[in-house]
Amino acid sequence: MGLLDGRVAIVTGASRGIGAEIARRFAAEGAAVAVVARTTQAGMSPLAGTIGETVAEIRAAGGVAVAVPANLSQPAEREQLVAAATRELGTPDILVNNAAVTYFTRVEDFTPKRYALMFAVQVEAPFHLATLVAPGMRERGAGWILNISSIAARHPVMPPGPFAGRGGTVYGMCKAAIERFSTGLAAELYPDNVAVNALSPTKVVPTPGTLFHHLTSGDDDPNSEHAAVMAQAALMLCHRQPHSLTGRITYSQELLAELGVAVPQAP
Numbered sequence: 001m002g003l004l005d006g007r008v009a010i011v012t013g014a015s016r017g018i019g020a021e022i023a024r025r026f027a028a029e030g031a032a033v034a035v036v037a038r039t040t041q042a043g044m045s046p047l048a049g050t051i052g053e054t055v056a057e058i059r060a061a062g063g064v065a066v067a068v069p070a071n072l073s074q075p076a077e078r079e080q081l082v083a084a085a086t087r088e089l090g091t092p093d094i095l096v097n098n099a100a101v102t103y104f105t106r107v108e109d110f111t112p113k114r115y116a117l118m119f120a121v122q123v124e125a126p127f128h129l130a131t132l133v134a135p136g137m138r139e140r141g142a143g144w145i146l147n148i149s150s151i152a153a154r155h156p157v158m159p160p161g162p163f164a165g166r167g168g169t170v171y172g173m174c175k176a177a178i179e180r181f182s183t184g185l186a187a188e189l190y191p192d193n194v195a196v197n198a199l200s201p202t203k204v205v206p207t208p209g210t211l212f213h214h215l216t217s218g219d220d221d222p223n224s225e226h227a228a229v230m231a232q233a234a235l236m237l238c239h240r241q242p243h244s245l246t247g248r249i250t251y252s253q254e255l256l257a258e259l260g261v262a263v264p265q266a267p
Contacts, residue, residue, distance in 0.1 A: 001030070002028070002029035002030025002031075003029040003030070003235065003239045004026055004029040004030045004031035004094075004235075004238070004239055005029075005030035005031075006030065007026075007030070007031045007032070007093040007094055007239075008031065008032050008033075008034070008085070008086075008089045008090045008091060008092045008093050008094070009023075009026045009031040009032070009033045009034065009092065009093065009094035009095075009096065009238070010033075010034045010036060010068075010081070010082070010085050010092050010094070010095050010096065010129070010133070011023040011026065011033060011034070011035060011036065011096040011098060012036040012037065012070075012072060012096065012097055012098050012099035012125070012129070013036070013037055013098040013099030013100060013148075014033075014035040014036055014037055014051060014054050014098065015035075015037035015038075015039040015045075015049040015050050015051045015053070015054060016037075016039075016049025016054075017049070017227060018098055018148060018201075018227050018230050018231070019037070019096070019098040019099065019148075020035075020049060020054045020057075020227075021227035021228060021230065021231040022096055022098065022230065022231045022234045022235075023035050023054055023058065023065065024054070024057060024058055024061070024063075024231070025228070025231035025232065025234070025235055026094070026096075026231075026234075026235065026238070027058040027061070027063030027064065027065055028061060028063060029235060029239070031064075031093075031094065032064040032065070032066075032089040032090070033058060033063070033064070033065040033066075033089075034065070034066055034068045034081070034084070034085035034088070034089060034092070035051045035054045035055050035058070035065050035066065035067050035068065036051065036068045036069075036070050036072075036081055036085075036099070037050075037051045037069070037070070037099065038069065038070065038071050038072075039051060040052060040067070040069045051067040051068070051069060052067050054067075055067045064089070066084075066085070066088045066089060068081045068084050068085055068088075072099050072120070072121050072125040073101075073117055073120040073121050073125070075128060078125055078128050078129055078132065079132065082129065082132040082133060086136070091136040091137075091139070091140060092133045092136060092137070092143075093137065093140065093142070093143055093144065094143070094144045094145075094146070094238050095129055095130065095133045095143075095144070095145045095146070096146045096148065096234060096238070097125065097126035097129060097130075097145070097146070097147045097148060097178070098148040099121055099122075099125065100121060100122050100148075100174075101117055101118055101121045101122070102118065102171050103118065103167075103170070103171075104166050104167040104168055104171065105167040105170070106167040106169075107167075107169050107170070109167070110167075110170055115170060118170055118171070118174055119174060119177075122174040122175070122177075122178065123174055123177045123178060123181070126147050126178055126181065127181060130145055130185060130196075133145070134189060134192075134194065137189075137192065137194045138189075138192045138194065141193055142193045142194065142242055143189075143192075143193070143194040143195070143242065144194070144195045144196075144237065144238040144239070144242065145182075145185065145189075145194065145195070145196045145197075146196075146197055146198075146199055146234055146237050146238055147178045147179075147181070147182045147196075147197070147198045147199070148198075148199055148200070148230075148234075149175045149178055149179050149182075149198040149199065149200040149249070150171070150172075150175045150200050150201070151200055151201070151251075152168055152171050152172040152175050153172055153175035153176040153178075153179050153200070153249075154172075175200075178198060179198045179249050182196050182197060182198040182247075182249065183196075183198075183247050183249065186246045186247035186248075187247060190243070190246065190247075193242045193243065194242055194246075195237070195238075195240075195242035195243075195245060195246035196246055196247065197237045197245065197246060197247070197248045197249075197250065198248070198249045198250070199230070199233055199234060199237060199250055199251070199252065199255070200249075200250070200251050200252070201225055201229070201230055201251070201252050202225060202229070202251045202252045202253035202254060203223050203225040203253075204223060204225075225252065225253065225263075226264065226265070228264040228265075229252045229253060229256070229263055229264055230252050231264075232252075232256060232261065232263075232264050233250075233252040233253075233255045233256055236255060236256065236259055236261060237250075237255070
């Protein structure tokens, strides 16, 4: 018996990286997973990975998954993805908001279009998707919403470190917003037995995105952690009795240590 047997999960940004690892982990624990992202074909993105590949890996391992393409910057496509997931798999019990579009640009050089896109995908989409799945969770008497954040949400120290000039201010703004949204929504949905949490990696996870932005050199980087660590921590936040673990802004390795769960090692 898997920890998520009978559950339906939506995982956004699941064509690669942390999202794909969470989708695979949840499916291995018995969840039927809607794998959501824009990338449906190789070559659509400069980064490797497609939702079809993630679904194929899950099915090859004996799991249940469907690919749901969606541009999360568009409200209509958010509504369509929840409708498609519900039609294909059933009412969602779990929502993992992991999708991100990120530009590392100094504030004075940030274009309005890129600024709006980052907030649309990383703040507005999680907000909207939560409103779409919450009624079903309320009806079923339980639910779990997990927002993937980052250490970038923390305020910079002064004097700033060597990476302060890389242009991470807007990214940090998005993640700070999602953390405050998580705790606020957790309080609102507490009476409905729906857990809402924000989870960040303790260290940088080597993914196609972080490697592209030169945030890490790979799995052998001592300041990195494998995506499996985030997937294990996400599982801990998405299966327990909702009132027992909600309203948390937490970090992967610290959460696993608190719960007495071993930190997965890189394959």
